[in-house]
Amino acid sequence: MMRHQDLHPSVDEVVALHGGDATRLVQILRDLQEGQGWLAPPVVTELARKLGLSRARVEGVAAFYSFLHLEPVGQYRVLFSDNITDRMQGSEALLAYLSEKLWVEKGKVSEDGLLSIDTTSCTGLCDQGPGLLVNGWAIPRIDQERLDQIAQLILARQPIAQWPDELFRIEDNIRRQDTLLGHGLQPGEAIRAAIARAESNQGDRPVSERSWREGIPAATPGPAATLEEIKRSNLRGRGGAGFGTGLKWEACRNAPGETHYVVCNADEGEPGTFKDRVLLTRHADLVFEGMTVCAYILGGGRTTTHGFLYLRGEYRYLLEPLNECLARRRRDGLLGADICGRTGFDFDIEIHVGAGAYVCGEESALIESLEGKRGIPRNRPPYPVTHGYLGQPTVVNNVETFCAAALVAKEGGDWYRAQGTAKSAGTKLLSVSGDCERPGIYEYPFGVTVRQVLEDCGARHTQAVQVSGPSGTLIDASEFDRRIAFEDLPTAGAFMVFDETRDMFDVVRNFVHFFAHESCGFCTPCRVGTAMMRNVVDKIHAGRGAQHDVEEICRLQKVMHLAAHCGLGHTACNPMRDVMQRFRPAIQRRLKSLDFEPAFDLDGALAVARQMTGRDDAKAHL
Amino acid sequence: MAEAGKLRVATTSLAGCFGCHMSLLDIDERLFALLEKVEFDRTPLTDIKHCGPCDIGIIEGGVCNAENVEVLREFRKNCKILIAMGACAVTGGLPAQRNHLDLGACLQEVYLTEPGLVNGQIPNDPELPLPLDQVHPLHEVVKVDYFIPGCPPSADAIWKFLTDLIAGRTPRLGHGLIEYD
Amino acid sequence: MNMDVRPSFLLDGEEIPFEPGQTVIQAALTAGHYIPHLCYHPEFVPHGSCKLCTVKANGRPAAACTLPAQAGLEVESETEELNDLRRTLVQMLFAEGNHFCPACEKSGNCVLQALGYDLGVMTAGFRHFFLDRPVDASHPDILLDFNRCVLCKLCVRASEEVDGKGVFSLAGRGISRRLIVSAESGRLADTDIAVTDKAVEVCPVGVIIRKHIGFQTPIGRRRYDVRPISAQALEDAPRKPEARHG
Structure with a gap:
């Protein structure tokens, strides 16, 4: 496997490699960073000059993408995949384990500049998670043992190109194939x-x-x-x-x-x-x-x-x-x-x-x-x-x-x-993950019921299925006879299974965070709405929620649905909408009051003053 | 309790400058007409220390410390209608301009490390209210029913708002009366 | 050609004639009908990001500034639902930025504020983000107060398209989206901006402020103190039809 990244091409070399073509800016920035680790200010300036673009334009593009860095980063950048399925497979505890082991706080660069640890949106390894990326290279099936191995390689400053291939081995996990996966066509x-x-x-x-x-x-x-x-x-x-x-x-x-x-x-x-x-x-x-x-x-x-x-x-x-x-x-x-x-x-x-x-x-x-x-x-x-x-x-x-x-x-x-249903011709590949025995790829003719898929993948005591990911539809057990088809449950392929032990509030909170992180920020409803939604959901999560907050969620949903610029903003409301419809108690039981609770933690807001004054009397608390 | 036919009104200033109260007094001779309709509970004009059951509570100023929170809670508990009056009560206003500063560093600099200080100490008397780490508008701490923006709202805006409210109409401030500055 | 057969669409039940290539908002303003807007500016290609001008066209929501006018279209704008949406959007912008109007030189000339006045917005209502956005006072003639930015991109567009400079750009994503300037130091003083640039004049809020001329017009006698934005916008609207669009 090639995991070269130890070359340090100059701006000139990379620009020349791309023919000086400014439409290739994202590729140029990627290549520069792959060699240099991050995009230092003089590099951005030089690149802008070479490409004949304003510096602000180049910086603006670089600052848009999560994997491009305008600040110094660790020599090793470990990003834990943060989909709900990763969390269900223990990613949060594993992240904490590695942080502790290597003495680095999540979201920060270690003092010696050796590494940083953070989370990233779903890396597409849900059937063999938890997943992570090291300097952009995907590693599946993370557990403590593998983290120990990774920690050792990092501490030994081993170039990634020399890390054992086995770490990076990703399975296909094809569980059911139909006419597409079993096509047998020769190239040409x-x-x-x-x-x-x-x-x-x-x-x-x-x-x-x-x-x-x-x-x-x-x-x-x-x-x-x-x-x-x-x-x-x-x-x-x-x-x-x-x-x-x-x-x-x-x-x-x-x-x-x-x-x-x-x-x-x-x-x-x-x-x-x-x-x-x-x-x-x-x-x-x-x-x-x-x-x-x-x-x-x-x-x-x-x-x-x-x-x-x-x-x-x-x-x-x-x-x-x-x-x-x-x-x-x-x-x-x-x-x-x-x-x-x-x-x-x-x-x-x-x-x-x-x-x-x-x-x-x-x-x-x-x-x-x-x-x-x-x-x-x-x-x-x-x-x-x-x-x-x-x-x-x-x-x-x-x-x-x-x-x-x-x-x-x-x-x-x-x-x-001739395959599938009248309105949905052909077959569909499903990416099955979550609470089931056999996660992986399942190809079915359109029209297959959710129940059939659950049976085939070995799901038991299923509480809910998220069809087509956070932007899709969340269904409960009463709907498992619904069909995967454009006329019933359209899907891009995600099929995440949640059994009865899962708290659907955790699921929806993960999705709400996802949309807030991924909103491009262009339009007001989505930029501000997804961030407000995240704050409200976190407030409920912290046990400080009230009916007032539920009403605010509904209000934000309405605005985003009516006025967002693109599908991301429109569908960002779907998870909350579905949970409110199908799993309302999961939200209600977390509320502290049926009326109003302060937007922030009042007592917590006094913590700094308490610490600075050394006071802990009754009046020093709210 | 209120005299028959009169609405009982309480007012206070939290982290504010009393400018909104000055603007309230600026309704001038209309005060007499107002006093035919309302009587005052706790206000800076009366000597009542705690707010009792009221129809209307009017609060200027943002919420910057523990005492502000207690007073605000008392008003919310006792007032059927709670009004945030002025930029500070509505948005945090001037006091909230400290929100991008770190409170701990602020206290440290002012009371401990400022050149010229001798034996500096951060005041810790239990009688002094502790500051919150940020200043907040009222609606982030309690439910607020109405808002009158402005720094301060003009006397005409306050008059229009209160006369609408007292008459039982939903208050509406048109052009020239809604002002944020 | 007979001018009587100019195509038209319906806006809140009234017939609005348009020239091919016009958007709904262009045709409406030309015809003397106001649709609230913030990031739209008659001299620039519509951006479509603030969503204040959201209308319903044949029942479907769309931004009037980017929606091409089409014969027979039925557009709703002055409805309780849409004005409620606009109020909420203004509230969201006020909660997102740090808008302290009493200390802002743009107060009274500010489009965001004027929209709030006209729509009857009394409070941001939502929890304020209180984002930390340091001011850039490095330039001798121009102050940049990012606290007030609504990310309309007008300065970016003006600097690129009119001034030919590219002094500004937007960076970041989601709630971290922000205005940046074209300098390695990140300071406005190190860019080639000039006080006469279109980019300086075009800011609808109080981000780009000319120094030394503060408070020349007293508060209370400014543009939107005198006349509500719904009336002012019609007065400013180009009377002859224009046909720019994105």
Whole structure:
């Protein structure tokens, strides 16, 4: 495994490596930091000058991403994954253990500058947690023994490149596979099928003459034939929103532009989701194949096309294997010029690595990040299909969507839509974690009941399931016959199981903190609302809550729901909404009063004065 | 208890400058009309030390120490309607400008390490109220029913507010009467 | 072309004509109808972040400053629900920053304050964050008081687009989002800002303050002391239709 980070490239070298291209700013900052540990003020100044950007702009971008540091950090930066599933696996106690062992306070750098310990949003290792990142490299299955080993390596100042590979070994844990995971496609097969479908219909008949009634979309000439298959398949986006993939591709294909962009959203940040990690590990060829098919459809020899895969920073360890896969595909004529020998079919894919920002999973924020900016969702319209990357027509789809599209290109739309339900064609990958015997990846045809999944994964005494992560839906035991499908329980894939021993207030508090941490801060309702929500929930957690606070939560939810700029702000209210509906006693029983309690701890607010005066009489307390 | 037909009103100043009370007095001759409708319980104008059962409590000033909290609690307990009057009561105001300073460091500097101090000591007499680490507006400590912003609110704003309230109308201050400065 | 067939949409039941390319707020202001707003400025591409101008268009909430005007659209703005939302947003901004109006040179000329007056906001209501935001007084002619920042990005936009300098930028995320200046020292004095820059003039609140001219107009006789913002905004609105949009 390659975990190089001991090179110290200069600003000049890194800028040159990226062709002096300011749209690659996030990648440049990542590379600089990977060599230098942090982004020192003179480095930012020099970089801004080299790229012809204002210094404030560069600093603003760097300060947006959690994994970019403008302050000195430890030589070793240990970040414990802080999803609720990590907590259920003991992450908080483990963090405290390591802090104590290495004499460093959470959130601080040790005095000798050797290390820092902190938490980070879900690292996507929920089925083998608790997870952590050391200098960006993922380590699963943390326990005391492994922490002892890590502590020793840190104290010995062992370069990460020399740490035992075993520490970094991440399992795929595929528990159930269906047509996607069991596809058996060889690299290039789907692309060749798409080309063959186009060439078998070289006739001059215009698109308008295609025969729908006879069910022969194959009569459509050129790359549009495969687009028709995608449309016929009823494939819908797997990122959660479920927009029709064929419609999206068609709208993008029809949009005028010099270059059409194909972007794979591998910024799998929704807590509890890790199926894209497995697809990228096991089926990278299928992902790239789907992207290439998309490019074939979008470009069709008329315009140039280019691809990006936006890989979340937490999956940094996948970068080299993915780049190797891309290199192999270039060698095999599956990427680059004249793909599969078809003259003029030119397409290539480059990988951008994120830097710790959940909001970049929103497609327009992702595009902003690809352009080297802060990941702030754009105002829409216009939509990315017409004005996306650099203002050009852009398709952004989830990893799983591209995989499914590759299968459709090969097997046809009818084959695909025969699986699943009428409104939800095909299969869905679920990332199952939490209280069950067999966490991991489960692929089902759409329409499977929650109960079935619970049975298959060995869940017992289940109290609740969080479907599609914090931004999704929390359901209780009375709803386990509901189905995973766009028409019932739509999901991006997360499936977190909570048994009867869990306090649902802890669950919702974890999610509320998550959204406050990940809000981009662009719009008032989300920036201020998520932070206020966090404060209120913490107040209730501290045993100082009152009915007044519950009313304030409702008020904040209303504002965020009505006025937030993007899906993050809208869905940030979902966990609280669901817990209030389904597990209200979990909140009520924590309230101190049914009326009003002060916003802060009155007696605690006197602690400093008590200490300074040495008083402890009755009047020194409230 | 109030005379028949009159509302009993208590007022006090916490961490404030009494400017809001001065503004209340600035309603001038309208005070006579007001006194036909209300009578005063604890106020800086009367010699009543503790607030008894009242219809309306009006408080200026923010909450900066333990005594402020006790007085505020007493008002909340006894007043059917509690009004935060003025910028300090509504937002923390001027006293809250200390909120970005560390209280411990402040006390240390003022009483112990300030050059020129001889045998400095941080006052610790139990009669002195202990300061809170930050100054807060009233609504962060008790439930507040109405707010009159301003530093101070103008006499006209106070008059309009009180006459609305006494008449049983929801008080509304229009343009020129709502002022935050 | 017959001017009578200009397209129009409905705003609170009244017909508002518009030019293609206009947003709902541009068309409304031009036609003499006020929609409360904070981060929108007629001379700049709409930003859409403060959400004060949220309306309901065909029943769906949207920011009027970024919503393209479309023929037949039915827009609601002056409703209790939406004004309640706007009041809450103003309250959230007051609770987020440290807004001590009595000591602010911008008082009376401040858009946030004027919105509070006009919407009848009597208190922030929420718990104040009391964030620590040190003042930058390094520049001889300009004071930066970050305590009052509402993150509207107008100074960032003005400095980049009009002044061609890039003196300001926003950094951070969530509640830690903040205004920064373009200098390694972090001090305004070390940037190339000039007191005549558009960025200095455009701040709607009291963050960017010109020194030496304080309190030239006495409190009580300032812009929004004289006239509520709902009336002032219409007076300032460009009368001829403009067609800028994002």
